[in-house]
Amino acid sequence: MSRVADGVNRPAPITIEIDGAAIPAHPGETLAAAMIAAGVYRMRDDRSGAPRGMLCNMGTCSECFVWIADGQTWRRRRACLTPVAGGLRAATREGQP
Amino acid sequence: MTHEVLIIGGGLLGCAAAWHLARAGLAPRLIEARGINAGASGQNAGSLHFQIERRFLEPGASGQGAQIVRLNTLAIEEWAGLEEELSRPLDIHMHGGLMLAENEADLALLASKVARENELGLPTQLLSGTEARGLVPRLAPHICGAAWLAREGHANPRILADAFADAARSEGAVIETQSRLLDLRRDGESWQATIEHSGRIVTARARHVILATGHWAARVAARMGLNIPLYLAPLMMSVTDRTAPFLPYLIQHVGKRLSMKQTDDGNMVIGGGWASAPQKMADGLPDLDAPPYLVPDNLRANLEVAAGVMPCLRARSLIRSWTGMTCVSADQLPIVGEVPAAPGLFVAAGGSMFTLGPLLARMLARSIIERAMPEEIALFSAARFAHLNAFAVPS
Ligand SMILES: Cc1cc2nc3c(=O)[nH]c(=O)nc-3n(C[C@H](O)[C@H](O)[C@H](O)COP(=O)(O)OP(=O)(O)OC[C@H]3O[C@@H](n4cnc5c(N)ncnc54)[C@H](O)[C@@H]3O)c2cc1C
Ligand code: FES
Numbered sequence: 001m002s003r004v005a006d007g008v009n010r011p012a013p014i015t016i017e018i019d020g021a022a023i024p025a026h027p028g029e030t031l032a033a034a035m036i037a038a039g040v041y042r043m044r045d046d047r048s049g050a051p052r053g054m055l056c057n058m059g060t061c062s063e064c065f066v067w068i069a070d071g072q073t074w075r076r077r078r079a080c081l082t083p084v085a086g087g088l089r090a091a092t093r094e095g096q097p
Numbered sequence: 098m099t100h101e102v103l104i105i106g107g108g109l110l111g112c113a114a115a116w117h118l119a120r121a122g123l124a125p126r127l128i129e130a131r132g133i134n135a136g137a138s139g140q141n142a143g144s145l146h147f148q149i150e151r152r153f154l155e156p157g158a159s160g161q162g163a164q165i166v167r168l169n170t171l172a173i174e175e176w177a178g179l180e181e182e183l184s185r186p187l188d189i190h191m192h193g194g195l196m197l198a199e200n201e202a203d204l205a206l207l208a209s210k211v212a213r214e215n216e217l218g219l220p221t222q223l224l225s226g227t228e229a230r231g232l233v234p235r236l237a238p239h240i241c242g243a244a245w246l247a248r249e250g251h252a253n254p255r256i257l258a259d260a261f262a263d264a265a266r267s268e269g270a271v272i273e274t275q276s277r278l279l280d281l282r283r284d285g286e287s288w289q290a291t292i293e294h295s296g297r298i299v300t301a302r303a304r305h306v307i308l309a310t311g312h313w314a315a316r317v318a319a320r321m322g323l324n325i326p327l328y329l330a331p332l333m334m335s336v337t338d339r340t341a342p343f344l345p346y347l348i349q350h351v352g353k354r355l356s357m358k359q360t361d362d363g364n365m366v367i368g369g370g371w372a373s374a375p376q377k378m379a380d381g382l383p384d385l386d387a388p389p390y391l392v393p394d395n396l397r398a399n400l401e402v403a404a405g406v407m408p409c410l411r412a413r414s415l416i417r418s419w420t421g422m423t424c425v426s427a428d429q430l431p432i433v434g435e436v437p438a439a440p441g442l443f444v445a446a447g448g449s450m451f452t453l454g455p456l457l458a459r460m461l462a463r464s465i466i467e468r469a470m471p472e473e474i475a476l477f478s479a480a481r482f483a484h485l486n487a488f489a490v491p492s
Binding site: 047062065073075076077 | 338362412414416417
């Protein structure tokens, strides 16, 4: 999915990292928006290994849990509630890369 | 048609009572305003705590230990037989529970508690910090002791009431959801209930009525001019993301509010009686139907207590916190049985009714089936508060 371009002014992009790949994102976007714009719909796997992705986009369903690097550890966060910031590192599997 | 028993409320108490009554051939009818398990029974911590609880050790709460221990001993047997009796798995874990001490004062309190419990016939054991860490190596190094009870544990609050409801139905109970009691009044030898069922108003007659309406019980009774001393306890719970299994036990704290356990999936469930704040109605009274607000300071304090005794929690992420409402009675002990001022009206509420619910529901059903209050729960009878209704004229 791509961003609306006509008639929209966005701040200059920053770079975030998803599963090791550098992705452009605009300040003010959520991580979920940036992931989807980058074509990453699979945000985590459930216990059976099936893909899960954004559902409610408002923080209630917990489907969009990703891992976010926090120093040496990885924390689970809802991608739809997490604002992007320069240097953000997110992963769809624990502790990757 | 006059029902033998009409049960108001489809929480753990109501559903379990329905099952016992149905098995005895009394074909009860249960009405539930929302859905089965929509109240405290589906929101609680699921702790099966059989040691004397922290709140009974607080100043002003003395003298009740014996009653509680007696009831808890019976509750242990009740839980131990439930999966077999309902013939289905219920996530009941009774692998043991630890009540922790962090300092000398805690330890002294634990030692006297254990001595008292042993006197009363409850086989708790005092462990040293090293012995406690032998059971749970991830406990903080400063934990200096624990009271251990081998049959404490936890169960899954999301499935138990439904299991009772299913069992009750298969024994002939009629269970109606979206069915709210609006009014209840005495009519000759029986009770007449006015019920709103999916927008329609219907009436029902019954010889016996059980108010199993949880924290709504006092208000339902008040509408009939009856006083039942039950007070709101809005609480909160939290759960972390999954981690590899390491805690098969229930963890409590003797000096601080804490309950902690690990689910089969690996999530850590953390609570311990921290308050949330009820939403208010236009007249300023708490709104019993609305979920209470989370109090961020209490959330932080609760998690701090948990991480204080289990430092590895600092690496976990909180994935959800929720609130629920329950009620405690004037003397903190459950209120169970017939209301003396209103013959035929039975109530069961107050106290740790997840742990005690299956047992007390059985006892309540027995008091209707056998037409006498079982001696085991005489101490919890609603009659101890009969003086509050000395001047009541139930309408
Ligand atoms: C956060 C929290 C943690 C807890 N932790 C523990 C614990 O670890 N261990 C423990 O032992 N206890 C615990 N408790 C207490 C325990 O959950 C309750 O004591 C118990 O669930 C009460 O069950 P109940 O069936 O009486 O009430 P509820 O489960 O509240 O059921 C009452 C039902 O009545 C219905 N109702 C109300 N009014 C009407 C009406 N007018 N008409 C029809 N239906 C009506 C409601 O919709 C509701 O479904 C906790 C409680 C909370 C809130
Ligand atoms: S998509 Fe539902 S919580 Fe994020």
